[in-house]
Amino acid sequence: MIYPIITENIGKTPLVRLVRLLDESIRERNNVILGKLEGNNPAGSVKDRAALSMITGAERRGQICRGDVLIEATSGNTGIALAMTAACRGYRMMLVMPEDVSLERRQSMRAYGAELILTPVQGGMEFARDAAKQMAREGRGVVLDQFSNPDNPLAHYQTTGPEIWNGTTGAVTHFVSAMGTTGTIMGVSRYLKERNADVQIVGVQPEDGARIPGIRKWPEQYLPAFFEAHRIDRTECVSQTDAEVTARQLAAVEGVFCGISAGGACAVALRIAHEVENSTIAFIVCDRGDRYLSTGAFPA
Known part of the structure; x- marks a missing residue:
């Protein structure tokens, strides 16, 4: 079997x-x-689909390999989905999000082993997205970027x-x-x-x-x-x-x-x-x- x-x-x-x-x-x-x-x-x-597509797509292209640090700005569901997928494929996950994300979502991400970085609520997701990209520029990990990654819509097309x-x-x-x-x-x-x-x-x-x-x-x-x-x-x-x-x-x-x-x-x-x-x-x-x-x- x-x-x-x-x-x-x-x-x-x-x-x-x-x-x-x-x-x-x-x-x-x-x-x-x-x-x-x-x-x-x-x-x-629904974000499970995009999370799997983005991680496996990056793997196929040789952009990431097991043990790497992944970074993503998220308001919740994508973060949970990425944390789950990263956990079962051997990545460390860092998630950047506004501090008003619901408690249940934060607890779910941490349960999957993700590290959370909270940003001011006044800046919204725009601030979180900018912060994630700054972390990548500092060499702290690879940003998958659900907002520009074509593997996101591809998951739903497929x-x-x-x-x-x-x-x-x-x-x-x-x-x-x-x-x-x-x-x-x-x-x-x-x-x-x-x-x-x-x-x-x-x-x-x-x-x-x-x-x-x-x-x-x-x-x-x-x-x-x-x-x-x-x-x-x-x-x-x-x-x-x-x-x-x-x-x-x-x-x-x-x-x-x-x-x-x-x-x-x-x-x-x-x-x-x-x-x-x-x-x-x-x-x-x-x-x-x-x-x-x-x-x-x-x-x-």
Whole structure:
């Protein structure tokens, strides 16, 4: 018998249909809403895919080898995924992040053996990204850089996109995803559009003032290097309240306990379902809700 190692269980996550959250209007329009449960990945999020792709890609190119120090700026899920992958492949992981990252996320990263460097919350992810690059210039390690590394969207072109296409037998009409590094939406868009150019790709950004983990609206100079605006047909903004309320509803009504960015993506999927007919709308459930218990998003 040949048994898989932990990273060989990344991907092939469930695609589940929402039932009770759909109102009569959506049902009358004959629309289906599907959530891709990325919290079922070994380290608990969609970022497992990109983490494995970036590390194995760097290994193939000879940029890193076992025992090296890896550095990454992250708001949480990528850090957890990289820490897991680094642990099982023999790397030391240093993660740079704003100091307001949830306690559960920090504890998860440390559990995998990562070293954490916290940056001022006022500087946001932009400051953390600059700090990580400065550490690399000082020779303290290799930055994988999820914001410019083409292996990030490649992971979703090779795995997430095909899984959604095959899971719907090609019936998907809309794909909705929160936009952080934009790796997920770039890779999935490329794959789905190659199969059917009419599939609508919808990006989700936060409304001004909202701080939703995993969803960002980047200043021009910090836009991810692989971001291509033409791959997105429509961009929708979501409020902090709508994202959190929808996340709570997904847990209490559908039994899908997910994070806040997934709540935002679902809110937009529901918005679209009130406009279209005979459509199959898939959205990314980025991670699990237990990562956010200390934030107050799920009151006791």
